[in-house]
Amino acid sequence: MHNTHFAFFDESSKKEIRRAILKAVAIPGYQVPFASREMPIARGWGTGGLQITLSIIGKPDVLKVIDQGADESVNAVSIKKLVHETTGVKLTDQTKDASIIQSRHRIPEVPLTKDQIIVLQVPEPEPLRKVEAKEYVTKKLHAEKEYSAAWLMLFEQIMKFGRTSTAEDHPVYVHNRYVMAPSPIPRFDNPKMHQSDALMLLGAGREKKIYAIPPYTEVKSLAFEDYPFTVESFEGKSCHLCGATKTFLDEMIDPETGDAIYQCNDTSYCISRLNENEKSEVAESYV
Incomplete structure (x- = not known):
């Protein structure tokens, strides 16, 4: 790919995205709006995560990209090709060798370290969207720490199925403040977010939001005391x-x-x- 800029974007674009990332790290779980750029891949195919990766990657980095656990899916291969052709960075399939891991729908099985950053692709960053369609209302609910609708959603699942039935993207409570969508990772991966050694960055290109979980942050999956959270x-x-x-x-x-x-x-x-x-x-x- 012929491009004059390292990592596809011009420096001003990367700085703007990095400023949004810094704000997201400073306020764990808070959705930071950003000016999502046009990308050479369709929105919904990981543009949010890709914009984060392109904004933070440097020449010494080693990149791993996975799609639902696979390193060789069409989505993963296309993203790796774009990043490699615009940066020249090394690619790897090994989790332990990567400094940046971009992922769709999974957190790797190998425990992440303090020297790593995982970037999760997010289709819908708003955990309250299933119960409230209006953006200005969800913003107000987050500001007021009013999450009764999220609890009601789980309660309705229990009444209907006898348990919470979210197979993926089960909402989490971050730093005792914000309810957050963890991206469509399976419930199995939710506990990996709690007190993680690695920095976790989440990007939604279509919805123009970036949010983060800094290392060693308290992350709890929403659950009732008498119906505790369980993984698959x-x-x-x-x-x-x-x-x-x-x-x-x-x-x-x-x-x-x-x-x-x-x-x-x-x-x-x-x-x-x-x-x-x-x-x-x-x-x-x-x-």
């Missing part, structure tokens, strides 16, 4: 490839038997475990 359970199940039992698993159908089998959603984590298992088998063969 994979008890008794394991990845049919690497044998992992403590990861988020995708259910699949064995084409040969027709039975349900399970596989790690985080593909790079699964491959790493497979490589480690192969090394162990080779080492044991020499014992």
